[in-house]
Amino acid sequence: MxxxxxxxFLALSETLNFTKAAARLYLSQPALSRQISTLEQExxxxxxxxxxxxxxxxxxGTLLASELGGLYxxxxxxxxxxxxxxxxxxxxxxxxxLESQWMGGTYTRLCRDFIKRYPSIDFRLQQGSFxxxxxxxxxxxxxxxxxxxxxxxxxxxxxxxxxxxxNAVFAASTSLPVxxxxxxxxxxxxxxxxxxxxxxxxxxxxxxxLEQLKLLGWVPDNIRIGPNFATITLxxxxxxxxxxxxxxxxxxxxxxxxxxxxIPVGDASACVVWRKNNLNPAIALFAExxxxxxxxx
Numbered sequence: 001m002x003x004x005x006x007x008x009f010l011a012l013s014e015t016l017n018f019t020k021a022a023a024r025l026y027l028s029q030p031a032l033s034r035q036i037s038t039l040e041q042e043x044x045x046x047x048x049x050x051x052x053x054x055x056x057x058x059x060x061g062t063l064l065a066s067e068l069g070g071l072y073x074x075x076x077x078x079x080x081x082x083x084x085x086x087x088x089x090x091x092x093x094x095x096x097x098l099e100s101q102w103m104g105g106t107y108t109r110l111c112r113d114f115i116k117r118y119p120s121i122d123f124r125l126q127q128g129s130f131x132x133x134x135x136x137x138x139x140x141x142x143x144x145x146x147x148x149x150x151x152x153x154x155x156x157x158x159x160x161x162x163x164x165x166x167n168a169v170f171a172a173s174t175s176l177p178v179x180x181x182x183x184x185x186x187x188x189x190x191x192x193x194x195x196x197x198x199x200x201x202x203x204x205x206x207x208x209x210l211e212q213l214k215l216l217g218w219v220p221d222n223i224r225i226g227p228n229f230a231t232i233t234l235x236x237x238x239x240x241x242x243x244x245x246x247x248x249x250x251x252x253x254x255x256x257x258x259x260x261x262x263i264p265v266g267d268a269s270a271c272v273v274w275r276k277n278n279l280n281p282a283i284a285l286f287a288e289x290x291x292x293x294x295x296x297x
Contacts, residue, residue, distance in 0.1 A: 129228035160273035173239035193241030
């Protein structure tokens, strides 16, 4: 029994008229008759009694029609929902967001636009450190991550798209003496404690900042290693030293923090990254929102 046979039988059981049933199904009457005959042969059961004037259901036909109608409706719904999920218009999408980021501006528009376009997709957000987001991508615990391009450029098996160009910037509590200067230069940082992220959480962030310090000619007297970005931002707020953040950091909204924008640090562009072998079709839909930005992998 196939779906064509089911549709033909149900149409005929409702109309009890071959002409009307054939017209409803856009079939010829002979084609409809063949489908019914084939179904009866497969079931080895007479389903309809035909004569020159009337079509009547047999008891077996009555039973099949009463039970099959609901089953077929459920089957059609299941097929439709399966196609919907397959196209990515349903299901779920889990995005990991770099910790301590301010969910405003571009971040918010990106998420809200996706939710507006695809309200049937269960859109989920969670936070994580650089290292946690990379591992969660590998493990499949998240479908994609919103993080900094600098941290995933050397990561294998992933694709990413930059959606916001940004630069890293030194940040310090206004309680530090260096912030009393109207313009802060690299040489003014001498004697200050550098708050540096650990290599375990972001080798790229750790190493590239040290490279930039060499170019600036600043050799910190003291370096304090933080286990993750959230800890670094907490230490900056507490006035324990000078650290580096991006402009999406929630720290930039703190009026007690000064961004030392006069001193160049390096790139901190935001990107969306996902595994090449991620089979979740919603990923492709999310990527569509980023069209116009350069593809990188």
